[in-house]
Every structure is written in C-alpha cells, then in structure tokens.
Amino acid sequence: MVNSSHRTLLRISLYILSFIGIALGIYYIPEYFYLKLVTAVNSAFILRALRFPGVVRIIDGRVFLNQVEIVKECTGIQVIAVFAGVILPLPRVKWTVKLKALAVVSLAVYVANVIRIVLELWLLYAGILPWSLAHEPFGTILSVVSVALFLLAANHYIPEIGEFMVEAANKLKGRKTGNTATEREKPR
Numbered sequence: 001m002v003n004s005s006h007r008t009l010l011r012i013s014l015y016i017l018s019f020i021g022i023a024l025g026i027y028y029i030p031e032y033f034y035l036k037l038v039t040a041v042n043s044a045f046i047l048r049a050l051r052f053p054g055v056v057r058i059i060d061g062r063v064f065l066n067q068v069e070i071v072k073e074c075t076g077i078q079v080i081a082v083f084a085g086v087i088l089p090l091p092r093v094k095w096t097v098k099l100k101a102l103a104v105v106s107l108a109v110y111v112a113n114v115i116r117i118v119l120e121l122w123l124l125y126a127g128i129l130p131w132s133l134a135h136e137p138f139g140t141i142l143s144v145v146s147v148a149l150f151l152l153a154a155n156h157y158i159p160e161i162g163e164f165m166v167e168a169a170n171k172l173k174g175r176k177t178g179n180t181a182t183e184r185e186k187p188r
Contacts, residue, residue, distance in 0.1 A: 008171045015089050023085030027078055035075045040065040043117040052125045076113035079147055080106045083154065086161060093160050101158050105150055112146045
C-alpha cells in the first residue's frame with residue numbers, strides 16, 4: 001500500500017514531468033514563422049504610428065523588422081510555454097479556468113513583447129541607447145518585470161498555483177527532515 005508521503009511525491013513528480021513535457025513541447029515542436037511575422041507586422045504598425053520606420057521583410061524564410069531579425073524569443077513563446085507548463089497540469093482546477101488563464105496570459109505576453117520590441121527600437125532610433133544596451137540589458141529587465149507581473153496575476157486568478165507550490169515545498173521539506181504530515185499530526 002502506498003502511504004500519503006509516497007502519493008504526494010508521485011503527484012509532485014507527475015506535475016514536474018507534465019510541466020517539462022508541456023513547456024518543451026510548446027517551445028520546440030511547432031514552427032513559429034507566422035507568429036514571428038505577426039509580431040513584426042504589429043510592431044511595425046506601432047513604430048509607424050510613432051513616426052519611426054517600420055518595414056517588415058522576409059528573407060530566406062527569416063522575418064526582419066527594419067534591420068532587426070525577429071526570432072522565436074521575440075514572440076514571447078518561451079514565457080507562454082512556461083506558463084502553459086505551470087497552469088495546465090494543476091490539480092483541482094477546472095479546465096475552463098486553466099484555458100481562460102492561459103489565453104489571457106498568452107495575449108498579455110504577446111502584447112508585452114510587441115511593446116518591448118517597439119520600445120527597444122524607439123530607444124535606438126531616438127538615439128537614447130545603442131542597440132547593445134536597448135536590446136540585451138534593458139530588454140532583459142523588461143522581460144523579468146513582465147514575467148513577475150504575469151505570475152502575480154496568474155496566481156491571483158488561479159490561487160491554486162501558489163497553494164500547490166507551497167504544499168509541494170512543505171511536503172518535500174518534511175521528507176528531507178524525516179517528518180511526514182502524519183508524523184507531525186500525531187497527538188503527543
């Protein structure tokens with residue numbers, strides 16, 4: 001018979017394997033040419049509205065916005081893949097809630113990435129920052145802040161995310177110290 005501690009460990013292991021499978025599957029399996037193209041087109045539209053150049057070109061199957069290649073990471077798909085991996089395998093959450101949360105997070109991540117691209121190019125074209133600073137450090141800072149905000153929002157709408165993580169951490173911590181939930185709850 002499997003005790004509570006083993007069931008918890010199995011549940012956590014299955015969640016982690018599901019997370020890895022979903023995130024890697026979303027990130028690596030599909031071809032994202034059209035997502036890169038749409039990202040470039042939307043970014044170009046905003047740049048032109050701000051009176052900056054915004055020309056989308058396709059060269060040898062690669063998408064460019066002006067002189068900058070729009071790669072898979074520019075679309076935010078890696079963040080969407082991670083959130084899908086976190087949200088979809090959650091136990092005790094209705095599928096409609098999971099799918100709505102994933103749709104909202106995906107749209108928000110996409111919009112945030114378009115804004116990030118526009119902001120980086122605006123900083124470059126306005127002469128405020130060179131590309132090396134606008135893209136790498138500034139883009140990374142924006143990405144980290146965005147992910148933190150999305151995680152807080154997702155946890156607000158699906159509190160089971162935080163609850164599951166805390167429960168898993170407590171169970172694992174109890175296993176490491178030799179305490180199981182049943183041992184801690186025994187009357188003295």
